[in-house]
Amino acid sequence: MSDQQFPSKILENAVNEFAKLPGIGKKTALRLVLFLLKQEKESNYRFADAITTLSEEIKYCKSCYNISDSDICSICSNPRRDHSIVCVVENVRDVMAIENTHQYQGIYHVLGGLISPMDGTGPDDLTIAPLEEKLKKGEVKEIIFALSTTMEGDTTNFFLFRKFASYDVKFTTIARGVAIGDELEYADEVTLGRSLVDRLPFDKEAL
Amino acid sequence: MSDQQFPSKILENAVNEFAKLPGIGKKTALRLVLFLLKQEKESNYRFADAITTLSEEIKYCKSCYNISDSDICSICSNPRRDHSIVCVVENVRDVMAIENTHQYQGIYHVLGGLISPMDGTGPDDLTIAPLEEKLKKGEVKEIIFALSTTMEGDTTNFFLFRKFASYDVKFTTIARGVAIGDELEYADEVTLGRSLVDRLPFDKEAL
Numbered sequence: 001m002s003d004q005q006f007p008s009k010i011l012e013n014a015v016n017e018f019a020k021l022p023g024i025g026k027k028t029a030l031r032l033v034l035f036l037l038k039q040e041k042e043s044n045y046r047f048a049d050a051i052t053t054l055s056e057e058i059k060y061c062k063s064c065y066n067i068s069d070s071d072i073c074s075i076c077s078n079p080r081r082d083h084s085i086v087c088v089v090e091n092v093r094d095v096m097a098i099e100n101t102h103q104y105q106g107i108y109h110v111l112g113g114l115i116s117p118m119d120g121t122g123p124d125d126l127t128i129a130p131l132e133e134k135l136k137k138g139e140v141k142e143i144i145f146a147l148s149t150t151m152e153g154d155t156t157n158f159f160l161f162r163k164f165a166s167y168d169v170k171f172t173t174i175a176r177g178v179a180i181g182d183e184l185e186y187a188d189e190v191t192l193g194r195s196l197v198d199r200l201p202f203d204k205e206a207l
Numbered sequence: 208m209s210d211q212q213f214p215s216k217i218l219e220n221a222v223n224e225f226a227k228l229p230g231i232g233k234k235t236a237l238r239l240v241l242f243l244l245k246q247e248k249e250s251n252y253r254f255a256d257a258i259t260t261l262s263e264e265i266k267y268c269k270s271c272y273n274i275s276d277s278d279i280c281s282i283c284s285n286p287r288r289d290h291s292i293v294c295v296v297e298n299v300r301d302v303m304a305i306e307n308t309h310q311y312q313g314i315y316h317v318l319g320g321l322i323s324p325m326d327g328t329g330p331d332d333l334t335i336a337p338l339e340e341k342l343k344k345g346e347v348k349e350i351i352f353a354l355s356t357t358m359e360g361d362t363t364n365f366f367l368f369r370k371f372a373s374y375d376v377k378f379t380t381i382a383r384g385v386a387i388g389d390e391l392e393y394a395d396e397v398t399l400g401r402s403l404v405d406r407l408p409f410d411k412e413a414l
Contacts, residue, residue, distance in 0.1 A: 068214055
């Protein structure tokens with residue numbers, strides 16, 4: 001499609017804009033644009049407006065750096081959450097995923113990325129300094145690392161653990177093991193191996 | 208994700224707008240929105256602007272109903288194209304696909320859809336009347352049907368053929384057969400059967 005002749009510059013421009021989105025190629029972009037053309041103008045104005053509003057008005061919580069509509073997000077400003085436990089995550093998607101479990105009552109700290117020399121993301125690009133500020137205040141008792149088990153996640157985990165080692169805080173990571181509902185034979189050997197090493201006392205209640 | 212709690216109404220609104228696009232679910236929508244948030248504002252303004260411009264300024268050629276920046280598109284206004292041959296297609300994507308072959312020198316007529324009782328699209332929703340106007344002028348010698356070989360495509364083909372049967376015009380359809388580069392054993396039996404029935408004299412030059 002790269003040498004495709006568009007019958008209209010406006011069409012071509014819209015397709016090119018959509019094709020900049022991750023995972024959207026030129027063909028999909030054209031399909032999306034033709035869908036918009038079939039819609040009522042009002043719907044498209046709402047769509048364009050949502051994008052503009054997103055860019056102009058979205059805020060990041062000044063405490064945990066999660067996306068928020070106010071200066072302090074609803075989690076950080078909730079007095080019923082345990083502010084002594086901080087769960088360190090990569091981004092807002094992880095916060096939403098953990099919130100969805102209804103198993104966590106502490107607060108979060110959103111790093112905004114992971115250390116990745118390949119992508120040019122270093123520690124200074126993440127919200128590590130404000131996390132250290134929280135530790136210095138001495139109110140945090142436990143830091144839970146909930147980062148992806150990728151090269152980048154492990155690197156970031158290790159970096160943070162070393163950097164904060166001198167603080168009197170308990171460091172934990174989320175449990176790795178065979179997913180609930182998974183057939184044992186299909187679990188990859190690294191995960192299965194880890195789940196054996198990290199075996200737990202049998203708990204009748206959990207079944 | 209349906210009962211997902213978003214940390215921000217603005218974020219939720221943007222995600223919902225993206226999720227209205229065909230083939231984009233809530234998870235993908237969130238991924239796209241987070242991508243936009245990482246971009247510079249200027250890029251997002253350009254994106255929103257492309258959508259607004261698309262809705263406000265795009266035109267349809269008054270002759271062939273293809274998308275165009277002017278009243279008559281560049282194909283219809285080109286005197287070097289053969290205006291006596293009209294290729295009937297469903298939409299602009301088909302025009303672009305055929306133009307890309309560089310094998311066609313006639314003009315087009317874009318129906319804007321296919322007859323589909325399931326989707327509530329009837330003949331009156333398509334640009335059939337203006338096509339008949341073209342036929343009445345007597346300048347058209349051949350109509351090439353280049354519609355999809357789906358139920359809807361075949362229905363539309365048949366409807367148009369019957370409707371225009373009284374005009375002194377040659378009706379053709381694009382050839383159906385085994386795709387070039389395809390292994391014969393993987394061709395579906397309907398296509399393979401049709402390619403046998405419609406077999407052509409051996410042409411050394413085509414190899």
